[in-house]
Amino acid sequence: MTIFARRARASAGRMHPELSLVSYALLGHLEERDGCRATDLAAHYALDKSTVSRQVAALERAALIERRLDPEDHRVQVLHLTEAGREILAQVTRSRRAAFRERLAEWPEEDLVRFAAYLERYNAGPAGADGE
16 A cells, blocks of 8 residues: 555656645545535545645645635635646546556456455445545
């Protein structure tokens, strides 16, 4: 797992050297949710608000996210991906898929099916562990 995490961090740095793996996770979450508040990001990832605030500031400086007023409550700002943010995520996705295809190309079908099942099981974790 440690090697897997190191590879993910290295891959993130190659795609956009100024951004961390956490930044990519936040971008992915914003894409999945079509935007959310910074406090929602902090709660979802169990991060301190100041940590999220620093990450959000870096993503804003890189012009990968923008703040918009919530149409239902103008006191609230919602974070959304910019077009540049969407393109960075698309690049990361293409790069990761290519790396996975290359790394798994020689694996027999049976091993791939078993590996996928284990990943699904691992990602599911204990019931309610992901806060959803």
